Amino acid sequence: MATTSILPIHQRFLNGAPVPSSVRRSFRPREKYLILLVFLTFCLVCFGAFFFLPEFKSGVAGNSVYTVYKQIQKAGPDLLIPAPPHMDEFSDNVGKLGVYRHGSDNVDPHRIEDRAKLFAKIEEDLEKNQKVLERPDNSIVKPISSSTKLVETQQKQFEIGDNVIEDSGVKIVTVPPNYSDRYPVTFKGEDADEKARFRRNKVLQMTKHAWDNYVRYAWAKNELRPLSKRGHTGSIFGAASLGATIVDGLDTLYIMGLHDEFKQGRDWIQNNLHFDDLNGDFSVFETNIRYVGGLLTCFALTGDVMFRDKADYIAKKLLPAFQTPTGIPNALINFKTGASKNYAWASGGASILSEFGTLHLEFTYLSDVTGNPVYREKVDTIRSVLQNMDKPKGLYPNYLNPKTGKWGQHHMSMGALGDSFYEYLLKAWIQSAKQDHEAREMYDSAMDAAIHHMLHKSNGGLLYFSDLKFDRLEHKMDHLACFSGGLLALGATTLRNAMSPRHMEIAKGLTKTCHESYIRTNTKLGPESFKFTDAVEAKAVRTNDKYYLLRPEVIESYFYLWRLTKDQKYRDWGWEAVQALEKHCRTPTGYSGLKNVYQDEPVKDDVQQSFFLAETLKYLYLLFSDDSLMSLEEWVYNTEAHPLPIKGVNPYYREHQP
Numbered sequence: 001m002a003t004t005s006i007l008p009i010h011q012r013f014l015n016g017a018p019v020p021s022s023v024r025r026s027f028r029p030r031e032k033y034l035i036l037l038v039f040l041t042f043c044l045v046c047f048g049a050f051f052f053l054p055e056f057k058s059g060v061a062g063n064s065v066y067t068v069y070k071q072i073q074k075a076g077p078d079l080l081i082p083a084p085p086h087m088d089e090f091s092d093n094v095g096k097l098g099v100y101r102h103g104s105d106n107v108d109p110h111r112i113e114d115r116a117k118l119f120a121k122i123e124e125d126l127e128k129n130q131k132v133l134e135r136p137d138n139s140i141v142k143p144i145s146s147s148t149k150l151v152e153t154q155q156k157q158f159e160i161g162d163n164v165i166e167d168s169g170v171k172i173v174t175v176p177p178n179y180s181d182r183y184p185v186t187f188k189g190e191d192a193d194e195k196a197r198f199r200r201n202k203v204l205q206m207t208k209h210a211w212d213n214y215v216r217y218a219w220a221k222n223e224l225r226p227l228s229k230r231g232h233t234g235s236i237f238g239a240a241s242l243g244a245t246i247v248d249g250l251d252t253l254y255i256m257g258l259h260d261e262f263k264q265g266r267d268w269i270q271n272n273l274h275f276d277d278l279n280g281d282f283s284v285f286e287t288n289i290r291y292v293g294g295l296l297t298c299f300a301l302t303g304d305v306m307f308r309d310k311a312d313y314i315a316k317k318l319l320p321a322f323q324t325p326t327g328i329p330n331a332l333i334n335f336k337t338g339a340s341k342n343y344a345w346a347s348g349g350a351s352i353l354s355e356f357g358t359l360h361l362e363f364t365y366l367s368d369v370t371g372n373p374v375y376r377e378k379v380d381t382i383r384s385v386l387q388n389m390d391k392p393k394g395l396y397p398n399y400l401n402p403k404t405g406k407w408g409q410h411h412m413s414m415g416a417l418g419d420s421f422y423e424y425l426l427k428a429w430i431q432s433a434k435q436d437h438e439a440r441e442m443y444d445s446a447m448d449a450a451i452h453h454m455l456h457k458s459n460g461g462l463l464y465f466s467d468l469k470f471d472r473l474e475h476k477m478d479h480l481a482c483f484s485g486g487l488l489a490l491g492a493t494t495l496r497n498a499m500s501p502r503h504m505e506i507a508k509g510l511t512k513t514c515h516e517s518y519i520r521t522n523t524k525l526g527p528e529s530f531k532f533t534d535a536v537e538a539k540a541v542r543t544n545d546k547y548y549l550l551r552p553e554v555i556e557s558y559f560y561l562w563r564l565t566k567d568q569k570y571r572d573w574g575w576e577a578v579q580a581l582e583k584h585c586r587t588p589t590g591y592s593g594l595k596n597v598y599q600d601e602p603v604k605d606d607v608q609q610s611f612f613l614a615e616t617l618k619y620l621y622l623l624f625s626d627d628s629l630m631s632l633e634e635w636v637y638n639t640e641a642h643p644l645p646i647k648g649v650n651p652y653y654r655e656h657q658p
Helices: 029-050 065-075 087-096 109-129 149-160 194-218 244-255 259-272 284-302 305-322 360-370 374-387 419-431 437-454 479-494 500-519 553-565 568-585 610-623
Strands: 164-167 170-173 455-457 463-465 467-469 472-474 476-478 529-532 537-539 635-637 643-645
Touching (some): 194 568, 244 284, 259 305, 284 360, 419 437, 437 455, 437 467, 479 500, 479 553, 500 537
Antiparallel strands (some): 164 170, 635 643
């Protein structure tokens, strides 16, 4: 009968005739032993190779048995290796009590002593060999940190005059501050008022919520999309993983005393912040105020030279943008090629006043702490060009051609395109311990012209700065322009003259107007821009103006007016903003801007801006803090709210010593 088997049948033949065969259904004993031996050898090789992975090599995590065990334990229960009985309990008890109790008091004391010595040696070996810091576990969020280990170490360093901090086995080189009888308060700084302390603690919790969710869902990306639970690739720095939120928010973490989180960000910056291969157009202005400014503040606060060197490294990348006939820098820079250009839409390729005029604080401080004069020379050239130009009506147009040195469109604004230029005139004078008289004179004359030509009062009595385009007034005010209340108040109190009372009254009026733009919305958060007409006051009309992007400028003015006047309403207004943020912007995974502040349930834009941590939350926290915390007498805040020390006043200035 023919076979119907699908598989071939192997038949033996002898002299052409088939030989009957029987099918063997099991292995012989020798074959079984051989297979078992091969299997055991394979397992032994695989298991042994595990100990030679990079994480376990000597010089990375040490070669101690205890280190290897800890790494295997962390790898998960899938390895099926049970923990040695009571190892953690034993280690803890030896370290803390000097006694090991294993279910009975009847333990040989010599064995206790021997085991204690063994584990002490293991712990010492672990500390000596631990050189690589692990990436944060994004699946676990720590509770609010009460750790002040880093700060206590730094304070000890100040006392002994040392210049090296040992932090988890990593040496952090520092520059001690100048000798002083007192050092500025840079964290804690609780207010005596119980209500203020409660409100400040709420802001601290908000910051933890924003940071923890950034760490969980967008670590190393520029910003968080809280609803999408991923990084924001549409930011001003594009899809590049430049950690904008880390650098921008780091000093906020430090000031709030979140030092575990601060260290987490510091380590990322040291190991991962690089600009060398970025082939694209990046904003000189934004890179300066967020990265250079943020890093310099962290250097001032801690003395850690890594921050100074990173700021120096990034600022050098910006220098090719200054290679223009006038020395006025272009707006965009390619970090890889060094090529620079301006925006095509900016009045025929002109540079923008608020961008090239917002470099002075960071560049002069960077020259002082590095000893490299090139940065100061660049901003001094910009100052010289502006000083020698004719100003229409004493005002500064928003556009300047870097090739011809001539103004572009005669569009003047205290909001977008102009704002921070005026801010840096005043603050450059403050930063210099009031020695940069040219800066103060330019500020005073600019404010006089702006007040004369651009300040108006609505039918309802609200003060506002209008835009001026070719002698035509545009009766609107940007949210960005709401910083001007705090600016005028700061100018009025830092130099008392005949105009000081008038400027202070204008400052209060502008801040009230910006508050009105908030409380006249359904969400109690202000729009991107608001108009003044016969029909509306302090209200957005166009759809694109109804956004709220978590901006800080209104709260910034509350902060300055509170510190300079002590009027309780500014704290109360700030608390209104906190409640509105919690109600409308908070999500389970971070904070989001809003698309229409005039709706009861506005659609969220799904972006947690980096400046929300750098500015909005920082100003709120300082608003409810004691005046001694980051005092206006010792610090001057850049336009991204990164405080820089005042020269000759603040011992944390840490000027380079040749």
